[in-house]
Amino acid sequence: MEELGIQILKSAVSGLIMGLVFALVALGLTVIFGVMDIVNFAHGEFLMVGMYTSLLTSPLLGVDPVLTLPLAGLVGAVLGVLCYFGLIRFLLRGPMIAQLFGTFGLMIFLRNLALLFMGSEPRIVHEGWLVGKSILVGPGVVLESTKLAAAVLSLFSFAVVWWFINRTKVGKAITATSLDAEGARYMGISTEYMNALAWAVGGASVGVAGGLLVNFWPVEPGVGLLFTMIAFATVALGGFGSVRGALVAGIIIGFIVNLPPVWDAILRSIDAAGLRGLEIHSFKYTMVYAVYFLIMVLRPQGLFGWKQ
């Protein structure tokens, strides 16, 4: 029973940390959707670009990968603005399906561009303040430094974005644009500028996330997909466009994917030999999507969604 208690504690901590990481990755996606009603399929590729930015610039500048985070954010923001003015602006004139296929095409384009220049082999950061470090916080509860830093960055980013959207004039203009673009235009708000700003904020947040994650995760051109699927579930679960929703949903998903070790500990504590074969690790993402499905059926706008 003691083992079960420790395992629950371990899974809770691990779930919370990983949930904050998922939320961090999903933040940019929900900002862009909230403002423009556009689902950015290339979101994971922005993450990949952020990861490569830190991986490549850190040895080039001779600094720790953590110090390249502002650069990764800047590259993400510039990429977001470029994508907006070069592609998304034109897609907005077309039907919804054109927007979907447009960002999907952007995803394929960025991924193959990375494949061309970076090759397909996964790469890792070998040295850094966060690389290979972890902290023992309790009986058997170990926190990986990069994940912990990403969790702290996640909380910080959410606070900044929340403050920016709710407490600043520009943020209110963004909210106005997302509520009624035409009305906002009549009020003298440059919606074009607001849209570009949303892409810049979205790109920057996921760029920084990428720059930090590369301290732990290997990067390859297809790495975005691993996180995008979870990011989509996070955003949809929390409610499209809701910043608070993305945070809560990320944490819920973090907890769900950390359930299997608790289940294993329960089986061990009751010594259920017959249930030993019933391992649920391979179903952990199935559980995430099952919860997502349930929420969609019971509350289609998501947990905190305000857009139908």
Next chain:
Amino acid sequence: MRKIALKAAIGLLAVMLVPAMAWAAPKEIKIGVIYPLTGPAAAAGRELRAGAELAAEIANQVMPGINMDMAKNAGIKSLGGAKLTLIIKDHQGNPQLGADLAKKLILDDKVVGILGCYYSSVTKTVSAVCERYGVPMINGSSTSPTLTKRGFKWFWRTTPHDKWFTKDLFEFLVGLTKGRAKGVKAVPMAEINTLAAACEKTEWGSNVAIEIKNFAKEYGFNLASNILYAAKSPDLSSEVQSMIAAKPGAMLFASYTSDALLMIKTLKSMKAKPKIIWGQDAGFDKPEFVALGDDIVGILTRSVFLPSVVKMKPLSGQVNELYVKMMGHDLGGASARSFTGLQTWVYVLEKAGSTEPKAIQAACNTISIPGAQLVVPWVGIKFSTKGEEIGQNVLGGGLIGQYQKQKDGKIGLEVVYPFDIATAPMVYPFQGY
């Protein structure tokens, strides 16, 4: 009269020439080669391609420095010196694309046979196409045991498969407890009796998990945790937590590169301390994995070829020298097996003396290539023609290598199993994180 005689002579000559032309040996023999040249396994694809190309190069010209039959002739001697032409295609890791490429190679390019495909899932669909068209396929590098359990008449596999490799692992563990490992005193059984495994949930990984489960039972080990995880997962911490909680003596993995890297990083972050970590090749045998440096010292991986084999097999050294000139690095598991796959094609064609599918089929079923001809440390190549596994080479064998720090400070693989050919003392226990 003279005109009639001339016409008759021309006619006779024509009649004599027709069959002679029909039976003339072809100048080139096309072999279709299907490998993953782009996509997640592109790095392995490059090695596989280079291995096959080097074998074709040796077969197509006389190479006095190589102590191998196929290096003594230019081309296939029994086919009038016909040269091999490889038509190389990229399946991108996609089984459907692989099947389409196989059809194209058979129908449009009129290949004599096919070599491929590395991914077991692609080999499965490609071999099904070959079976349908009655075209021979030789596989050198796919290790799913099910491939040779289908009773196919046109499919032959040179590499040992996962069942053999997993059996090697358990033989190794038992040997370790009996003090048979070089440089290690007999390890108490209680120390390594409990096992925890994590295999990716794919055709290959699922089969490895089944083999581990079966052999653990057969050899009397306690498999406390046998996890199938979603391949290319963004987070493996829950899997690692469950494995550590099982307090295993040995942790066993079947993972491709990015998962293998993430797995080691997660094990390190959670300060795992098993006595043994073993990987079923794939991600555990790639340059990116080796780049993890000190974190992998002591980790074991199964393989069919390790650079240290060169120390005990001069022929491997001769071929390896050419490979290093070509690629800038040593032969590895993928390239050596691909080399052997194409080499088998050369010996089969030589024996068949014909490009007719039936003749090739007969040659495959009766061929016997001695181990002395091979770069891989096997007894030889001889395909099973009856029983449970039709088309499987019964003379193959696996190796278990251990990452150790070499004298020059680099991390390299040393053979620790089979015990009698170990190239260095084994490091036991694993240092832990």
